[in-house]
Amino acid sequence: MLLQQLTNGLTIGMIYALIALGYTMVYGILKIVNFAHGDIFMIGSFLGLFFMQEFRLPLYLAFLLAAAATAIIGILIERLAYRPLRMADRIVPLISALGVSTLLVSLAQKLWGTEMHPFPTAFGSRTYTFGNVTFSEIQILILVLSFVLMLALQLFVTRTKTGIAMRATSMSLTHAALMGINTNRMISLAFAIGSALASCAGIMVGIYYNAVYPTMGYMAGINAFTAAVLGGIGNIPGAMLGGVLLGLVETLGGAYISTQYKSVISFSILIIVLLVKPSGILGSKEINKV
Amino acid sequence: MTDGASKGKILEIDGLQVSYGAVQAVKQLNLDIGAGEIVALIGTNGSGKTTTLRSISGLVANTRGRIRFAGADITKLAPHRIVGLGISQVPEGRGIFPDLTVLENLRLGAYVRRDKAEIEADIRRMYRLFPRLEERKKQAAGTMSGGEQQMLAIARALMARPKLLLLDEPSMGLAPLVVKEIYAAIRQINQDGVSVLLVEQNAKMALGAAHRGYVMETGRIVVQGTAAELKSNDVVKSVYLGSTV
Ligand SMILES: Nc1ncnc2c1ncn2[C@@H]1O[C@H](COP(=O)(O)OP(=O)(O)O)[C@@H](O)[C@H]1O
Ligand SMILES: [Mg+2]
Numbered sequence: 001m002l003l004q005q006l007t008n009g010l011t012i013g014m015i016y017a018l019i020a021l022g023y024t025m026v027y028g029i030l031k032i033v034n035f036a037h038g039d040i041f042m043i044g045s046f047l048g049l050f051f052m053q054e055f056r057l058p059l060y061l062a063f064l065l066a067a068a069a070t071a072i073i074g075i076l077i078e079r080l081a082y083r084p085l086r087m088a089d090r091i092v093p094l095i096s097a098l099g100v101s102t103l104l105v106s107l108a109q110k111l112w113g114t115e116m117h118p119f120p121t122a123f124g125s126r127t128y129t130f131g132n133v134t135f136s137e138i139q140i141l142i143l144v145l146s147f148v149l150m151l152a153l154q155l156f157v158t159r160t161k162t163g164i165a166m167r168a169t170s171m172s173l174t175h176a177a178l179m180g181i182n183t184n185r186m187i188s189l190a191f192a193i194g195s196a197l198a199s200c201a202g203i204m205v206g207i208y209y210n211a212v213y214p215t216m217g218y219m220a221g222i223n224a225f226t227a228a229v230l231g232g233i234g235n236i237p238g239a240m241l242g243g244v245l246l247g248l249v250e251t252l253g254g255a256y257i258s259t260q261y262k263s264v265i266s267f268s269i270l271i272i273v274l275l276v277k278p279s280g281i282l283g284s285k286e287i288n289k290v
Numbered sequence: 291m292t293d294g295a296s297k298g299k300i301l302e303i304d305g306l307q308v309s310y311g312a313v314q315a316v317k318q319l320n321l322d323i324g325a326g327e328i329v330a331l332i333g334t335n336g337s338g339k340t341t342t343l344r345s346i347s348g349l350v351a352n353t354r355g356r357i358r359f360a361g362a363d364i365t366k367l368a369p370h371r372i373v374g375l376g377i378s379q380v381p382e383g384r385g386i387f388p389d390l391t392v393l394e395n396l397r398l399g400a401y402v403r404r405d406k407a408e409i410e411a412d413i414r415r416m417y418r419l420f421p422r423l424e425e426r427k428k429q430a431a432g433t434m435s436g437g438e439q440q441m442l443a444i445a446r447a448l449m450a451r452p453k454l455l456l457l458d459e460p461s462m463g464l465a466p467l468v469v470k471e472i473y474a475a476i477r478q479i480n481q482d483g484v485s486v487l488l489v490e491q492n493a494k495m496a497l498g499a500a501h502r503g504y505v506m507e508t509g510r511i512v513v514q515g516t517a518a519e520l521k522s523n524d525v526v527k528s529v530y531l532g533s534t535v
Contacts, residue, residue, distance in 0.1 A: 167387075167390065171388065178349075
């Protein structure tokens with residue numbers, strides 16, 4: 001029972017981690033919370049659904065195409081909604097983020113209606129039992145793909161010239177520019193990677209719960225944001241750790257206390273972290289108030 | 291007006307004005323640097339020296355006037371393009387990337403370059419210029435002493451192979467012995483053919499190394515001349531040399 005709950009918690013935690021990375025990469029560079037990120041996750045999920053339904057594409061192609069399309073949407077959002085406000089007061093991009101969020105939800109409702117859409121794949125229903133833990137196929141996919149994506153991201157930001165340049169940009173835009181780094185390109189890249197990861201998470205969540213709908217980004221977004229803050233916002237390994245921890249706490253809390261408390265747990269953690277240690281588990285000491 | 295660069299000038303600033311909102315940090319500035327020169331820009335805190343360097347590197351949007359580098363107008367260029375053309379800056383406070391290693395910092399200095407083998411050779415050259423960097427190459431840059439960080443910042447700027455190096459108060463907050471070491475390196479860099487614009491409050495050190503100098507006060511140049519002329523200038527003597535080291 002406990003082992004099964006841990007597995008379930010880890011599964012949802014990996015999803016939170018994937019989404020949290022988008023919050024943390026953007027915050028790391030621009031010091032803004034992209035409150036539209038949860039809705040980017042939703043759009044990514046719908047795009048995966050769209051590619052499978054309309055073009056009868058296999059799942060892996062739907063992943064690839066949806067991730068690419070969502071990355072482009074992420075880049076466009078930054079260009080149109082945030083970049084023109086770069087010099088403005090911190091509150092201004094926040095308002096712009098809420099506007100983008102509303103826009104994306106309305107757009108999804110216009111295109112796909114307000115109802116829940118099942119995911120058209122036979123994939124995911126089969127189960128495997130090891131000892132007394134049962135994995136569904138989709139759980140295995142979530143665990144493996146999330147792990148691979150996070151490992152790839154970690155190697156990218158620590159081993160490649162562009163990845164290190166992106167980290168330098170998040171340490172200081174000005175000093176990165178003095179290295180000859182095109183910092184606007186790094187910002188676009190952070191949005192692209194974050195959005196692509198959110199899209200993968202969206203598709204996997206869509207299959208896991210067999211439901212895709214326009215407001216699915218709200219709770220996922222809040223939970224992932226909590227995960228990013230818990231791990232230390234701006235910190236990439238922190239987002240991964242925060243996501244997994246939150247998934248575990250939430251699932252165990254849901255199982256042993258009550259499922260009613262699931263969302264309360266996440267909110268409580270967010271508030272406690274902000275009060276007690278706003279820099280999170282792995283974050284640096286100095287942190288700007290959001 | 292003539293086309294092309296004035297003979298032998300690597301940098302020419304004409305009528306630069308810079309504002310931060312209502313604050314006019316640079317009111318009127320003309321300054322030039324000859325190829326191969328070390329030029330000192332001295333002035334008290336808040337006189338506009340850093341703003342001048344930021345403008346050259348393209349970091350401030352609100353500028354008027356014209357900045358030419360090797361004959362080309364760079365006034366409106368993006369910072370990364372200016373680095374690509376051959377101007378590197380060691381910013382105030384050093385600006386090293388604290389969580390990256392010394393070696394990663396050095397490699398980022400060469401971000402605009404593609405010549406891998408030459409980059410590795412230059413890293414070895416930097417280790418000869420500042421041997422302490424080699425000892426610390428795997429260490430997070432933020433854990434080093436102020437002097438070591440300043441050495442790293444200079445070495446990192448050189449990794450771009452600049453024609454012009456801008457230094458913003460390289461002696462600030464450092465012990466006299468370390469300052470000596472840094473200045474010896476600056477002279478060496480210049481002898482290797484890099485022109486230098488040296489911003490300092492420490493006028494004595496700066497004029498000791500420079501060929502020529504400018505004195506800035508509240509956004510304007512008030513005195514200029516050769517280093518020897520400035521050292522014997524009464525204003526410079528009373529305001530800048532009397533009070534420093
Ligand atoms: N980012 C900024 N915003 C507003 N005012 C600034 C800013 N940076 C500098 N200033 C002002 O511009 C003037 C020149 O500053 P600075 O160029 O840093 O001088 P220096 O480097 O000679 O000490 C000062 O009055 C300073 O307060
Ligand atoms: Mg200054």
